[in-house]
Amino acid sequence: MTGAAPRLRSPPRNGGVRHSPETARKKSPPPPPSSSAGGIWESAHFLKWTAADALRLPVRHPIPCVLAASLLFFMAVEYTLRMIPATSQPFDLGFAATAALHRGLAASPRLNTLLAGLNTVFVGMQTMYILWTWVIEGRPRSTIAALFMFTCRGILGYATQLPLPQGFLGSGADFPVGNVGFFLFFSGHVAASVIASQDMKRLQRCHLARLFDTLNALQILRLLTTRGHYTIDLAAGLAAGVLFDSIAGEYQISHKLNH
Structure with missing residues (x-):
């Protein structure tokens, strides 16, 4: 029997599954983004900005705009300000603002002792509340935050020991x-x-929170007046309270997840 031999077809690739050209195009990986300078600038975000966007910016984002203006202002101040000599005491705006109160308290030792005693009572109130939330109410977050905070304060306070301000009005109380x-x-x-x-x-204990915030503001004013802390110490104390309370909350969440 003569004739051409039958042609054998090679087995299809990909496990015998044939793909149409449309399917092949869908499964092909997307081309990598252009790394050329032209490609970067063509997709730059600022090219999409319009004059209307710029005019609406202070209305839509007032806080970042104020912060940007403050950045420029303090850059100008920083680059034009004369440095405090190494032989001088630090300049402290809070001390300058409370100069009259400092003179009055220096002339009244008994009033200074009374205010110092009241401050000690307030510190006792803070300590009692923080321990109460753990020991009585079973909520250790505030106690954990205080442990974080005082440990960090000890490390930073020892690492850079600031000189005692001139005119410090101490009291045994x-x-x-x-x-x-x-x-x-x-x-x-x-x-x-x-x-x-x-x-x-x-916990929505709003009245008690307002009382503590008011006493804390008075405490800050007294510490500036007595030169017991620099202004930077007090500002950092406010930030540290919020920071370590947040850290304690994250610690509790991670502890529950891991146990």
Whole structure:
């Protein structure tokens, strides 16, 4: 029997599954983004901005605009300000603002002792509330935050030991009681009060939180007046209270997930 031999077809690839050209195009990987300078600039975000966007920016984002203006202002101040000589005391705006109160308190030692005693009572209130939330109510977040905070304060306070401000009005009734030494940076008085206040706000104890915030503001004013802390110590204390309360909350969440 003569004739051409039958042609054998090679087995299809991909396990015998044939793909149409449309399917092949769908499954092909997308081309990588262009790394050329032209490709980057063509997709740059700022090219999409319009004049209307710029005019609406202060209305839509007032806080970032204020912060940007503040950045430019303080850049100008920083680059034109004369540095404080190494032999001089630091310049402190809070001390300058409370100069009259400082003179009055320096002339009234009994009033200074009374205010120092009241400050110690307030520190006791902070401590009692923070421990109460753990020991009585079974909520350890504030106690954990205080432990984080005081540990960090000890490390930073020891690492950079600031000089005691000139004109410091100490008192044996103040906390730490007995006119003993203490770290200036940052203020544990202020940070502990913020930690307690944050807990009160979470539990809707609004009146108690407002009381603590008011006493904390008075405490800050007194510490500036007595030169017991620099302004930076008090500002950092406020930030530390919020920060370590947040860290304690994250710690509790991660601890529950891992156990």
